[in-house]
Amino acid sequence: MDLYAFFFYFFAVLTVGSAFVVVFSRNIIYSAFALMFTFFGVAALYVLLYADFVAVTQLLVYVGGILVLIIFGVMLTTKVFSVEMKTGTLNLLPATLFTAIIAGMLIFVFSATDWNVVPDQEWDTTVYGIGALLVNEFILPMQVAGVLLLVAMIGAVMMAARDWTKLKSK
Amino acid sequence: MIETLLIAFIKIVIVLLVLLTAVAYSVYAERRISAFIQDRLGPNRVGPFGLLQPIADVVKLVFKEAIVPRNANKPLHDLAPVISLTVALATFAVIPFGNTITLFGEEVKLIIADVNIGVLYILAFSSISVYGIALAGWSSNNKYSLMGSLRSSAQMVSYELSLGLAVVGVIMVTGSLRLDQVVMNQTNYLFGVLPAWNCFVQPIGFITFVVAAFAETNRQPFDLPEAEPELVGGFHTEYTGLKFGLFFLAEYAHMIVASAIITTLYLGGWHLPYIDMIDVSPMLMSIIGILTFVIKVTLVLLFMIVIRWTIPRFRYDQLMGLGWKVMFPMALLNIFITGLILLLLQ
Numbered sequence: 001m002d003l004y005a006f007f008f009y010f011f012a013v014l015t016v017g018s019a020f021v022v023v024f025s026r027n028i029i030y031s032a033f034a035l036m037f038t039f040f041g042v043a044a045l046y047v048l049l050y051a052d053f054v055a056v057t058q059l060l061v062y063v064g065g066i067l068v069l070i071i072f073g074v075m076l077t078t079k080v081f082s083v084e085m086k087t088g089t090l091n092l093l094p095a096t097l098f099t100a101i102i103a104g105m106l107i108f109v110f111s112a113t114d115w116n117v118v119p120d121q122e123w124d125t126t127v128y129g130i131g132a133l134l135v136n137e138f139i140l141p142m143q144v145a146g147v148l149l150l151v152a153m154i155g156a157v158m159m160a161a162r163d164w165t166k167l168k169s170k
Numbered sequence: 171m172i173e174t175l176l177i178a179f180i181k182i183v184i185v186l187l188v189l190l191t192a193v194a195y196s197v198y199a200e201r202r203i204s205a206f207i208q209d210r211l212g213p214n215r216v217g218p219f220g221l222l223q224p225i226a227d228v229v230k231l232v233f234k235e236a237i238v239p240r241n242a243n244k245p246l247h248d249l250a251p252v253i254s255l256t257v258a259l260a261t262f263a264v265i266p267f268g269n270t271i272t273l274f275g276e277e278v279k280l281i282i283a284d285v286n287i288g289v290l291y292i293l294a295f296s297s298i299s300v301y302g303i304a305l306a307g308w309s310s311n312n313k314y315s316l317m318g319s320l321r322s323s324a325q326m327v328s329y330e331l332s333l334g335l336a337v338v339g340v341i342m343v344t345g346s347l348r349l350d351q352v353v354m355n356q357t358n359y360l361f362g363v364l365p366a367w368n369c370f371v372q373p374i375g376f377i378t379f380v381v382a383a384f385a386e387t388n389r390q391p392f393d394l395p396e397a398e399p400e401l402v403g404g405f406h407t408e409y410t411g412l413k414f415g416l417f418f419l420a421e422y423a424h425m426i427v428a429s430a431i432i433t434t435l436y437l438g439g440w441h442l443p444y445i446d447m448i449d450v451s452p453m454l455m456s457i458i459g460i461l462t463f464v465i466k467v468t469l470v471l472l473f474m475i476v477i478r479w480t481i482p483r484f485r486y487d488q489l490m491g492l493g494w495k496v497m498f499p500m501a502l503l504n505i506f507i508t509g510l511i512l513l514l515l516q
Contacts, residue, residue: 029243029246036301052286056287056290056291057290059295060290060297063294064298068300068323071304072323075308127286127287
């Protein structure tokens with residue numbers, strides 16, 4: 001087994017294993033921190049695929065941003081220690097059915113696809129390509145996403161500051 | 171393949187050894203300088219001028235009893251200081267501490283991981299450092315710790331914004347996310363005399379970045395996470411012995427890494443101005459580069475220490491107000507001005 005395969009399996013196991021902890025842990029804090037390892041593993045897999053920019057963005061956005069907010073929310077919830085999490089199995093039959101269908105579809109796609117294996121070579125950075133595409137071809141989607149996030153942020157401020165008179169006096 | 175791995179390994183070992191020694195001695199420097207500022211003597215008993223004090227400190231910390239509070243979450247309580255220190259040390263991997271050096275007929279780049287996205291790597295790791303503190307505060311199961319870690323997380327998340335946006339200016343000037351490219355770009359001269367360091371090219375970005383970096387390292391005047399009069403020790407209230415020592419190491423490692431980042435991004439990295447006008451051998455040039463980098467980092471570090479003992483601490487609302495209402499717009503203004511000038515120069 002070469003080094004590449006070793007690292008791939010190492011990070012694949014890390015990703016899937018910590019994802020299991022996220023789902024099956026009864027402690028919500030453990031789930032949140034296990035999610036950190038999942039994101040890390042995914043970032044490492046991106047690195048192995050030569051997608052350097054996507055890998056670091058994964059860390060920056062998911063680990064550094066979204067997960068911190070999740071943990072904030074969890075830590076600010078009262079009685080963090082005694083939150084009863086339901087991790088038992090419900091609706092066994094339909095759940096099994098749907099999982100089986102999705103798994104079957106995934107396996108079918110996986111085996112039916114003609115995988116285009118790229119030759120092993122040194123790759124240039126992907127940053128220039130992504131940057132050029134973002135401000136040329138995909139400028140409209142990017143702007144729309146930006147406006148959407150702005151609207152979401154204003155909405156969050158509206159909801160957080162319910163008492164407008166208090167806000168004005170400041 | 172094996173050769174590249176070996177070279178990388180040797181570089182990691184050397185950098186780690188130097189970094190950890192520097193961390194120990196920056197604690198000593200801090201104590202001596204604070205004593206000097208407060209008209210005291212400071213540690214001067216262990217060895218000449220107290221130079222062996224760091225060793226005594228480490229030995230003391232190692233042999234202290236490790237106390238874990240009964241209701242603490244043991245695994246996370248153990249993990250938190252490790253995360254803190256690892257993140258601080260890992261950031262150093264992408265910092266170029268010299269140009270290239272030719273050893274035994276082989277040209278070696280003086281950077282551990284020469285990645286294409288060095289600047290983003292630094293930002294990503296600085297955003298991860300929140301976890302060590304958040305975990306420590308939560309797992310201690312102590313209200314002072316939790317308050318300290320919540321403050322710290324809020325502060326770091328807020329200042330990360332201005333930190334990242336300040337760097338955008340540097341990226342726009344350089345046109346690359348590689349850190350060695352950032353340094354190379356600063357080896358030119360403005361108007362033929364002034365070195366084209368980014369602190370001259372990007373004055374607003376420089377100030378924004380330095381202030382945000384102070385906040386990111388939880389240093390005075392932004393050290394609210396461990397404000398002693400309010401929070402006992404903040405997030406590390408419930409830590410003793412070696413685990414406390416790890417947090418201590420992590421804090422100083424963060425300071426050194428922050429100084430190194432400031433040096434690389436804004437102060438020309440390993441570049442010594444006007445040296446290229448004299449004829450020096452390539453070997454000497456490499457060594458001068460490394461020394462220049464070390465001296466610059468040390469000066470920034472000393473500046474950080476002097477600031478701590480000169481400026482009083484902010485109040486929490488002042489800190490947040492400064493972060494969101496002053497630093498954030500300033501960083502945006504810097505991007506706007508940089509873009510405008512770049513457009514006009516085209």
